[in-house]
Amino acid sequence: MYIPSTACASGKIAVRVKLPEKQAKTIVLILHGATLPSIIFDLPCAQDKPTMLSYMAAKGYATYSLDFRGYGLSSKPTEMDDPSVAGSPLITHTDAAADVDDVVQMIQERHPGVPIVLVGFSWGSSIGGYIATHSNWVSKLVLLGPVYSYKNPAWQELADSSDSTKINPGIKSYRIASRERWCGLWDRELRGRDASWRDPSTFKALLDHIESTDVDWAEKTKNKGCIRIPTGVLADALRTYNQNPIYDASKIQCPTLVLRGEYDTASLCADADGLMATLTCQKQRLDIADATHYGILEQGAERFFEAITDFIEDDYPL
Numbered sequence: 001m002y003i004p005s006t007a008c009a010s011g012k013i014a015v016r017v018k019l020p021e022k023q024a025k026t027i028v029l030i031l032h033g034a035t036l037p038s039i040i041f042d043l044p045c046a047q048d049k050p051t052m053l054s055y056m057a058a059k060g061y062a063t064y065s066l067d068f069r070g071y072g073l074s075s076k077p078t079e080m081d082d083p084s085v086a087g088s089p090l091i092t093h094t095d096a097a098a099d100v101d102d103v104v105q106m107i108q109e110r111h112p113g114v115p116i117v118l119v120g121f122s123w124g125s126s127i128g129g130y131i132a133t134h135s136n137w138v139s140k141l142v143l144l145g146p147v148y149s150y151k152n153p154a155w156q157e158l159a160d161s162s163d164s165t166k167i168n169p170g171i172k173s174y175r176i177a178s179r180e181r182w183c184g185l186w187d188r189e190l191r192g193r194d195a196s197w198r199d200p201s202t203f204k205a206l207l208d209h210i211e212s213t214d215v216d217w218a219e220k221t222k223n224k225g226c227i228r229i230p231t232g233v234l235a236d237a238l239r240t241y242n243q244n245p246i247y248d249a250s251k252i253q254c255p256t257l258v259l260r261g262e263y264d265t266a267s268l269c270a271d272a273d274g275l276m277a278t279l280t281c282q283k284q285r286l287d288i289a290d291a292t293h294y295g296i297l298e299q300g301a302e303r304f305f306e307a308i309t310d311f312i313e314d315d316y317p318l
Contacts, residue, residue, distance in 0.1 A: 003106050005069060007098040014073035015103055016042050016065045018053040024062035026139075026312060027107055027114050031065070031100065033122025033145070034233040035182055037072025038065040039209045040121075040294070045301040046199045052296055055305045061312070062111055066103050068096045070174070070230035072213050080174045080228050083221065087173035092232035093246050096127045097134070104137060115139035117312055122147065122266060122293065123233050126240070129247040132254060141256045142308055143275070145264055145293050147237070149245040150271035158238045167238050171231050179207055179225045189263055189292035197290075197298045206297070249278040257284045257311040259304065261291030284311060 005011030016038050030052065032038045041052040042065070056063040067074040070091045077090050107116065117140045120128025125146035132138045160166040183203075190197060211218075214227040239246055258276055260267045269287070276285050288295055288303050296304050 011075045014067040018057035018063045020060045026061045027116040028056045028061045028063045031120040031124030037067040041065045085172040089231040089235045090173045091230035093127050133247045133251045144259050145267040148275040149243045155241040186294045250280050255282040261295035262289045264293040266293045
């Protein structure tokens, strides 16, 4: 389904929905990360397995996810039609949070009075943390593969070589990425691992869907097999790299779960340690063995889903 964007007159936000058979007891709203849109929550890790959305719905939760503007099936800012790629990075955490606000308004109209659990994956965890410190509707928060405040060496190239607090001047309003680069981090984390961790049919379905979301532009501009991705996330990541987080975790008041994979090189263990030390709310931490940053699409995906549902059902008040 699509809803209009209040932040952009011509904008539309794509929303994925999976509803339980009976009246929902809880809402689960899931936020995607820097590159891959919400399709990652709507694909099974293998043919006979549930998707993250369907798993949550089967547990009795009305489950929603969205593509932020500029991503997936949502509309793209008009600046992303500029072939010169001029301008400052588009779609930062504040823009994404505005999209979430639009979706939450729709959810609350459809499910009045039902508590909402917010799940943020990767960059989405930063957006989730930001929202949790700037609103009062988040009943519980799951920071999945979170990035918070750590000088990850992999992100050094985001900074200006003469001033690490400023973004690399080569980073413009959006980037053009080929099919081979969409899952580069995942490919690197899987090197040397058992091939069964990632199902080939699921991986192909993921890439095919992502390519289809920008195929008209790709054909028109002769960029076959490429998509456009906003770079606002890179500006946010630079703040993380400079240990200037986009939200203050000590101000989160709702119960919070920090959840990551053992071999996650984006959500580093040291960063999760610092996040846990900063959180002052009721909190839990779980590292899932034999999983990468994209563990929710790997053979052990249901361990992540179970951890989230166990946390939702825990005695912490909603």
